[in-house]
Amino acid sequence: xxxxxxxxxxxxxxxxxxxxxxxxxxxxxxxxxxxxxxxxxxxxxxxxxxxxxxxxxxxxxxxxxxxxxxxxxxxxxxxxxxxxxxxxxxxxxxxxxxxxxxxxxxxxxxxxxxxxxxxxxxxxxxxxxxxxxxxxxxxxxxxxxxxxxxxxxxxxxxxxxxxxxxxxxxxxxxxxxxxxxxxxxxxxxxxxxxxxxxxxxxxxxxxxxxxxxxxxxxxxxxxxxxxxxxxxxxxxxxxxxxxxxxxxxxxxxxxxxxxxxxxxxxxxxxxxxxxxxxxxxxxxxxxxxxxxxxxxxxxxxxxxxxxxxxxxxxxxxxxxxxxxxxxxxxxxxxxx
Amino acid sequence: xxxxxxxxxxxxxxxxxxxxxxxxxxxxxxxxxxxxxxxxxxxxxxxxxxxxxxxxxxxxxxxxxxxxxxxxxxxxxxxxxxxxxxxxxxxxxxxxxxxxxxxxxxxxxxxxxxxxxxxxxxxxxxxxxxxxxxxxxxxxxxxxxxxxxxxxxxxxxxxxxxxxxxxxxxxxxxxxxxxxxxxxxxxxxxxxxxxxxxxxxxxxxxxxxxxxxxxxxxxxxxxxxxxxxxxxxxxxxxxxxxxxxxxxxxxxxx
Ligand SMILES: [Fe+2]
Ligand SMILES: [Fe+2]
Ligand SMILES: [Fe+2]
Numbered sequence: 151x152x153x154x155x156x157x158x159x160x161x162x163x164x165x166x167x168x169x170x171x172x173x174x175x176x177x178x179x180x181x182x183x184x185x186x187x188x189x190x191x192x193x194x195x196x197x198x199x200x201x202x203x204x205x206x207x208x209x210x211x212x213x214x215x216x217x218x219x220x221x222x223x224x225x226x227x228x229x230x231x232x233x234x235x236x237x238x239x240x241x242x243x244x245x246x247x248x249x250x251x252x253x254x255x256x257x258x259x260x261x262x263x264x265x266x267x268x269x270x271x272x273x274x275x276x277x278x279x280x281x282x283x284x285x286x287x288x289x290x291x292x293x294x295x296x297x298x299x300x301x302x303x304x305x306x307x308x309x310x311x312x313x314x315x316x317x318x319x320x321x322x323x324x325x326x327x328x329x330x331x332x333x334x335x336x337x338x339x340x341x342x343x344x345x346x347x348x349x350x351x352x353x354x355x356x357x358x359x360x361x362x363x364x365x366x367x368x369x370x371x372x373x374x375x376x377x378x379x380x381x382x383x384x385x386x387x388x389x390x391x392x393x394x395x396x397x398x399x400x401x402x403x404x405x406x407x408x409x410x411x412x413x414x415x416x417x418x419x420x421x422x423x424x425x426x427x428x429x430x431x432x433x434x435x436x437x438x439x440x441x442x443x444x445x446x447x448x449x450x451x452x453x454x455x456x457x458x459x460x461x462x463x464x465x466x467x468x469x470x471x472x473x474x475x476x477x478x479x480x481x482x483x484x485x486x
Numbered sequence: 487x488x489x490x491x492x493x494x495x496x497x498x499x500x501x502x503x504x505x506x507x508x509x510x511x512x513x514x515x516x517x518x519x520x521x522x523x524x525x526x527x528x529x530x531x532x533x534x535x536x537x538x539x540x541x542x543x544x545x546x547x548x549x550x551x552x553x554x555x556x557x558x559x560x561x562x563x564x565x566x567x568x569x570x571x572x573x574x575x576x577x578x579x580x581x582x583x584x585x586x587x588x589x590x591x592x593x594x595x596x597x598x599x600x601x602x603x604x605x606x607x608x609x610x611x612x613x614x615x616x617x618x619x620x621x622x623x624x625x626x627x628x629x630x631x632x633x634x635x636x637x638x639x640x641x642x643x644x645x646x647x648x649x650x651x652x653x654x655x656x657x658x659x660x661x662x663x664x665x666x667x668x669x670x671x672x673x674x675x676x677x678x679x680x681x682x683x684x685x686x687x688x689x690x691x692x693x694x695x696x697x698x699x700x701x702x703x704x705x706x707x708x709x710x711x712x713x714x715x716x717x718x719x720x721x722x723x724x725x726x727x728x729x730x731x732x733x734x735x736x737x738x739x740x
Binding site: 221224225228231232233234235236237238239240241244245247248251252254255258293343346347350351353354459462463466467468469470471472473474476477480 | 505508528529556642730735739
């Protein structure tokens with residue numbers, strides 16, 4: 151088959167799943183100590199290395215969630231490809247959304263090293279068992295939303311992923327390094343769309359500000375709940391799967407994004423936003439966590455639509471995947 | 487008709503075909519049967535947008551009225567579009583129809599670009615030399631899928647056979663020509679499509695044989711007139727969607 155091969159990790163190389171069942175308590179403690187020492191010493195964990203079952207599970211959860219986000223994230227932006235206002239913008243957006251499919255592939259194959267097939271991960275997404283980023287449950291209503299997503303959403307992703315590139319699991323960290331380069335291009339194209347709108351007609355400026363108003367707060371929510379309310383944070387920090395707190399990363403994003411907004415004349419929709427000279431950080435208003443909780447539990451504006459779109463694509467493609475499998479089986483049989 | 491007018495029209499035709507087919511392929515972004523195919527379809531759409539931009543720009547230059555590639559893509563109405571009716575046909579998210587549509591069209595554009603690489607017009611030959619590499623991949627990729635689906639499961643065979651039935655009526659139109667071609671062929675700028683017909687049939691027959699597909703019997707309805715602006719009802723909707731922003735905000739720069 152002429153599939154574009156963007157696999158990053160070797161899928162055959164899977165981790166030592168369930169090994170500990172055969173280990174004595176003594177041996178298990180020894181391995182855990184070695185594992186902890188490796189992480190403390192800044193070494194990466196590779197698929198063949200022993201790892202605690204909970205580390206493997208947490209990573210698999212995070213990585214599959216991340217891969218799903220890349221793929222579901224294609225939908226809101228894909229919504230504007232056929233309506234992009236110029237051929238150049240159309241090409242850039244198409245390439246951007248295509249990159250996200252590639253990111254999905256990289257991360258799925260990196261996650262496969264932890265012992266689960268892509269198809270099983272996709273089943274978990276479609277059954278609602280696995281989650282994806284809450285931001286993609288908001289609709290793209292105007293062309294400016296494409297700018298806002300590239301700039302704010304990919305901007306937030308960069309802050310997250312730059313840190314993840316230093317995480318302890320080798321395949322994940324390498325996938326992040328590679329992806330970050332493309333995310334920078336995504337971020338720039340989004341900002342450029344906004345900049346063009348802001349120096350355009352009044353209607354264009356209104357369109358841009360409206361997108362800003364709708365995407366600013368959901369973008370801040372992308373970093374997850376405040377650390378005091380983040381159930382998985384402690385373990386993830388210890389294992390260097392997570393290196394900064396959600397609040398730290400959110401602050402980093404705000405600090406770098408506010409001046410960018412100001413530079414093109416966009417207003418941040420937050421009355422409490424102000425620069426604090428002594429902390430050298432922006433102070434900001436209260437995030438609507440009730441809304442966040444609603445959206446992640448399935449009650450956002452587009453949760454149903456996104457799941458339907460993914461499910462339809464999957465079901466519509468079933469006969470194609472079956473045909474491809476049947477065809478290669480026939481070919482393999484005729485070669486014998 | 488002057489040579490310059492004919493050349494502009496000829497470029498518009500190639501550009502319109504590319505941009506409309508790219509539109510159809512890009513509708514699949516995020517909805518493909520498998521991620522790898524999502525990527526592949528976007529690749530092909532990107533190639534086609536690149537081709538459209540090249541030929542629209544050249545057409546705009548030849549016209550010399552200060553219009554841009556985007557003016558030509560976004561500010562012309564249905565009756566002014568000179569694309570073949572095959573490329574505007576919907577696939578209703580049937581992957582086989584999408585692959586077959588691209589395959590049938592790409593076989594022609596492959597042969598056409600191959601010939602146009604020797605065009606006496608340097609811009610045409612240059613643009614064609616770039617496009618030929620892309621289109622070679624489209625023929626192979628889509629042809630491979632036609633074979634897999636034709637010789638896959640019973641269901642896939644039935645479905646791709648239906649796609650053949652649906653699309654075949656747009657194939658003879660691919661070879662229609664008018665005074666534009668007559669003029670440009672005489673000058674060694676364009677290729678006479680009649681000379682490509684047998685090669686096109688050979689490419690299609692070879693893939694259909696591998697795919698265990700049969701061509702519909704001759705004598706059925708055949709569409710006609712795309713190059714004279716006679717289209718099917720589908721093009722209007724494509725343009726309504728594609729041209730919405732530049733039309734709704736005529737003074738805006740994006
Ligand atoms: Fe991404
Ligand atoms: Fe990402
Ligand atoms: Fe991105």
